[in-house]
Amino acid sequence: MALPPAFLDELRARTPLPGLIGRKTRLVKSGRNWKGCCPFHGEKTPSFYVYDDHFHCFGCGAHGDAITFLMRAEGASFPEAVERLAAEAGMEVPRPSAEQAARERRARDLHAVMAAAAEAYHRRLFLPEGRPALDYLLRRGLKEETIRAFQLGWAPSGRGAIAADLRGEGVSEEQLIEAGLLRPGEAGDPPRDFFYARVMFPIRDRRGRVIAFGGRILGDGQPKYVNSPETPLFRKRMGLYGLDLAREGAFRGAQVVAVEGYMDVIALHQAGFTGAVAPLGTALTAEQLEELWRISPEPCLCFDGDAAGARAAARAAEVALPLISTERTLRFATLPAGEDPDTLTARRGPAAFQAVLDGARPMAEALYGLIAEGRPSATPEQRAALRNRLTGAAWAITDKALAAEYRRVLLDRFFAAFRGGRGGPAAPRRIARPAIAEPATRAERARMLLAILLRHPWLLPQVEEAVGLLDLPDGPPAQLRAAILAWHGGAERVDSEGLIAHLARCGLEDAVAWALAPAGLPLAARAEALPGEVEEGFWHFFLRLRGEADLIEDQQEARRILAETNDPAAQRRLILLTEALEAIRRGEAAAASGDAA
Template identity: 60%
Template sequence: MSLPPNFLEELRLRTPLAPLIGRSVKLTRAGRQWRGCCPFHGEKSPSFYVYDDHYHCFGCGAHGDAIAYVMQSQGASFPEAVERLAAEAGLEVPKATPQQARREEKRRDLHGVMQAAAEAFQRRLRLPEGRAGLDYLLRRGLSEETIRKFGLGWSGGGRGTLAADLKPLGIEPPQLVEAGLMRAGEGDAPPADLYFNRVMFPIRDRRGRIVSFGGRVLGDAQPKYVNGPETELFSKRRNLYGADLAREAAFKGAPVVVVEGYMDVIALHQAGFGGAVAPLGTALTEEQLAELWRMAPQPLLCFDGDKAGLRAAARAAELALPLLSPERSLGFVTLPAGEDPDTLVAKGGSGAFRTLLEAARPLSAVLYGMLAEKHPGGTPEARAALRHDLEDAAGKIPDKFLAGEYRRALLDSFFAGNRRPAPAPRQPWSPRGGAGGRGARPLAPALNLPRPGIDPAQVRQEQARCLLAITLAHPWLLGEVEEALASLELPEGMARRLQQAMLGWHGGTERLEAAALADHLEKMDPDGLAWLRQSPRMLPAAAKEAALPQLVTQQWWYFFGRFRGEAALLLEREAAVRDLAATGSAAAQTRLIRLNELLAAQRRGEMEEENEGG
């Protein structure tokens, strides 16, 4: 069964290995990889590792990709394995035809053409006519080793030069046109050269095969750079310059850094940053983001600090939001004004660029700054518009736990930026000496009134009301606390009915908004909704709509702890530890932190009432 390599590559890209293998093998995180007991030989200690694009057993030597795993684990043939994976990935398997076979043969021939062209360009760089190109590269600070490593060359100055160089190898102009090295002539005109008088940069795919070229002209001629056209071998949307070298460096722990141009990538590699890559004359695409995430969970995007750089960062942030997961994010690096990575390294060495990488900002911070810039000013309208955009941005993230974390981070920044200073504490009044001090009126003695008896059932009922009122005001909490809320034995009656109504609503809605939840409760249990809203001054501060997300989370877990004794909390913590080990998610980590805080507070006997301002 002969299938197009592009189809097989797309199938592998759409089939994440860890979820596929995790159906039959218990996997746990081991750094950036996953580890488990090998399914192909009996073992008690795990030696089977799953990477982004392959698996390997260090015990029996089993090795392969997604297709190989289905074949080995299910006894499927190659066509059967491809059919099963394609069905899950939503791809249609191409039918084998004589035309397809000829196309594949042509593709193999085109790879040979590209390699021959690269060798011809490299030879010309060392000829007298290529001296200007070689001097340019050396003047830019590249070493001879770097020039050879990246296969840099010279196109030649005369028209028809490349065709003449490759003719002895049996390569004809029509093949050069198909490979994107020449342009088809108009009418009866012969093909024309695409590159002349240019320094040549081979572009390789992730497997290291040359698929296109970029050419830089010397002097002030325009365009300064010419990139190869779309061909059978090359797609600008899918490829990244330097990806073949960056994959290996990233596997060894190097940060993956996205910069703008060829020379930036080459200069960074020479300075020791082997994970540098660049798009190919286009804005970053979804396909390129997927390739970056195959290399590293949080690649760093490096942009200029000018308006164009900020616009590029904004486009990348918007593109990434619907693709994020707990294992995939982005960091952002802003270059000093007037600098690019090439010039920065030339002036300040690798240390200058490393300092920038260490100061990289997370996607959440960049996203907040981008949206805040769209709504300047402190008017109620501007603040409402900004808050709406922040909620909308978090809602684009498909993973509900991650969306909840982003919502909290963005709203924390929103409220921190608009928080008013707290008023100074009031001092005892004095008619002669002002507040406090000499001559102040003595404070009235405290009244020792008898305390009424405490009804434990009424206390639990009021605690349940506080917990549910916080949830009503901030339904985004349900993404984090759904399982914990479902585990509580709330008092019978309105509290229990409201608990079930909220959980049922969360399971069937995509709009985690307070108004939507209130409308649902108004239909399901109007008496319960009225109960939640009565005596608002007796509710904790977190039940207010404007409460800071951090306070909301703390107070929710505080009331949760009131319902669970120490033994129950210990069991809950054990489950949270297992969940964190299995998923590594931010939500599981947050849950474990809250439970540890609750246990520590209970053991100290200091469960604080965090309802100041209520």
């Protein structure tokens, strides 16, 4: 008995072709694909190409998928090849049963029913009864050849139309109900059409088979769009409109881009953007993202430039974060306000949409704005909440190395946005920022602070944000600060030996030696320092590195908090700030070791 097509599709999707074929011949990257010498005929110049779901040799014509390759390369029979690939993919080969055979027959029959229905709806579009629908599509800027390529159609308003159209082909009412083309009757009433008085959009699977329909009402009635109900062929969260055509477009080098609606997809294909797809009337799902990644490692998600578009982009990012890896990610594009791809290409031409794609941002760059946009950040509590959301987003990524990189990027943006302690991006200061120390003195203070962190990284959770706020000198100070914060983002164990070993592996051994040079190191930078001494020493050098203008604002904020809370910690912070300001104004050149205690 034949195996279920869904099982074979999943088996092919779970079998990376470059890895399988690379066991037999050496492959090298060629753009988004791979190439090598054909394993089936002797050649010295590579003409054998491996794509996402098939291989092709331009020398001998060999062509096929993972199953075909194993059969040709090792002489395996079809069942043997399937068994071996399934074992490697962790799948169980379905065993024959009478029930399964019946399901397969019904599925094959339903594909034929859906194909016949698509033809019937398409035929009616060009009859007099379909003229209003055809005129609507032409007014929307579609050419007749585009209408025929997408097999758009018309479901008339009369009852029983689809049953009458398909009766001559031997299609029963039971099949029409199972295919989602008829609604079952209630209380003894006969079945009635699921779609009527709507422009019809056939929805195809990745192999080009019609599995469902979307129907749009003419005029302003509601609901504007209706999709087929879920059937043995169709699950809304699994498919994408235009997927079969986008696979072909991506194969020929087109950018894969997900937009909102069916008309957007059709208009973009007509304008030459043949990698366009759309979700089926819902927000993007994890399954739909997996489909996108099957045809492109970095598809672009294109959203409207309004608040609803921003919310949709944020939801898509939330779904995607646990799924991204170093091999697959996303880009985010935003349309001009009030435009969608359909209207944009119609009014301003393909170049306008190409500019939108050219301006798409990588996910790591877009994510900060998606999380921070519109969120209050005027108070320390609000900024802490935003920071928690940023780190939470990063840790949603399954690949922990990648998660650490995202965390570093997001917190770098956070620290830059709130440098100076304000509730938004740093603005020009009213108070001039004089040079608070000679460069050598400033570098020495940075060395003391970094030495404390190197010996006592347990302090990082408390002071990470403060360290990010500092303007440190270029060279070893800035390099060490960046590497320490990045390490802390992904470290499983926070200890001095692990941190120093990590920095050595990063090529910063000399910078560590500079920071830990014994001359002048304060008590707080010694391994035996008590926790209170460590904290006091860190804040001593932090305050002397912060700068007079920043310290004045910090002092004002500390006075306000002390007046409101009468908290001893706030009082101690105000004392330290006042001492630091006085030290700067007296022109003290450096901090002695004992000052930190």
